[in-house]
Amino acid sequence: MLDPRFLTIPITHRGLHAPGVPENSLAAARAAIEAGYGIECDIQPGPDGEPLVFHDYQLHRLTGAQGFIAATDAATLAGLRLLGTDEPVPTLRQFLDLIAGRVPLLIEIKDQDGACGPNVGTLPARVAEALAGYDGPVAVMSFNPHMIAAFREAAPHVPVGLTTCAFGEDDWARVPPARRDELAAIADYDAVGASFISHDKDDLDNPRVDALRAAGAGILSWTIRSLAEEQAARRIAQNVTFEGYRAAY
Template identity: 80%
Template sequence: MLDPRFLTVPITHRGLHGTGVPENSIAAAQAAIDAGYGIECDIQPGPDGVPLVFHDDRLDRLTGAQGLIAATDATTLSGLRLLGTDEPVPTLAQFLDLVAGQVPLLIEIKDQDGACGPDVGTLSVNVARALSGYDGPVAVMSFNPHMIAAFRAEAPDVPVGLTTCAFAEADWSRIAPDRREELAQIRDFDAVGASFISHDKNDLDNPRVDALRAQGIPVLTWTIRSPSEEATARRAATNITFEGYRAAT
């Protein structure tokens, strides 16, 4: 089950980032730890499938380089820096060494299929192996239930959840309408052994979210960007993932 600290400690979105402190960086993780916040981070595959803490599948927005992160060789990757700082692209192993159980760590494995389908590759398995022996509050989630099923098969003792939203066609055009409806209604929750959801703040009135909450399922929500948004979200959600301000602890 989900460690209770995930229900009480506000979670920083991609670490406590801001000017001079890039998202998903070691510096952002350290800042969150120093402030007593939890950390949400994203995982993409790097050279040889090594799990990297990085949101996008492409390098350009965060590093200025071109190409897919999964297709970048280790030498090139090691020379890249995040958003004009001295911060490198961290591996999940480096992140785990830093966090070391000090605060809750919420790991989102990014979809590798392109349409939340079954072609997930080895990333989930590699994340599970990286977490082997990790001692601290940790949970893993993904928009793609297949990613979570693959992870749970390798690491059945780590709590898992689903990252969820309304799955609007404009944002998820590669997914067939029937499947988008299934995802929006969170129908894979039981099948993948999920114990929580992390749901879009703009869809918290979804009746399926209400039903899960009524069953005692923790509902986290993203991405909160102000105290007023937090106040509204907390009427429906158990805890928040936030950025751009300091949430009350």
């Protein structure tokens, strides 16, 4: 089950990042720890399949380099820095070593199939391998339920959830319409053994969200960017993933 701290300690979106402190960096993790907040991070695979803490599929926005992160060789990747700082692209193991159980860590594994389908590759197993023996509050989620099913098979002791939203066509054009409807209805929740969702703040009036909370599911909300948005989200959600301000705590 989900550690109760995930429902009581606000969670920084990609760490407590700010100008000069890049998202998903070790510096952003340190800042979150110092402030006493939880940390949400994103996982993409490196060229050898090693889990890296990085949001985008392409390198350009965060490093200025061209190409896809999964297709970049290790030597090139080691030389890249985030958003003009001295911060490197961290591995998940480096992130875990830094956090060391001091604050809750919410890990989102990015979809590798392109359509939230079953082609998840080795990434869920590699994340499970990295988490083996980790002593601290941790949970894993993904927009792709297949990713979570594969991860849970590899690490049945780690709480899992689904990252969820309305799955509109504009943002999810590669997902077949019928599958978008299933995802928007959070139809896979029970099948993957989820204990929580992290739901888009703009879709919290989805009746399925209310029904899940009534049934005992943990309800988080993303991405909150002001105190007013936080107050609105907390009418339904128990906790928030936030950025750009200091959440109530």
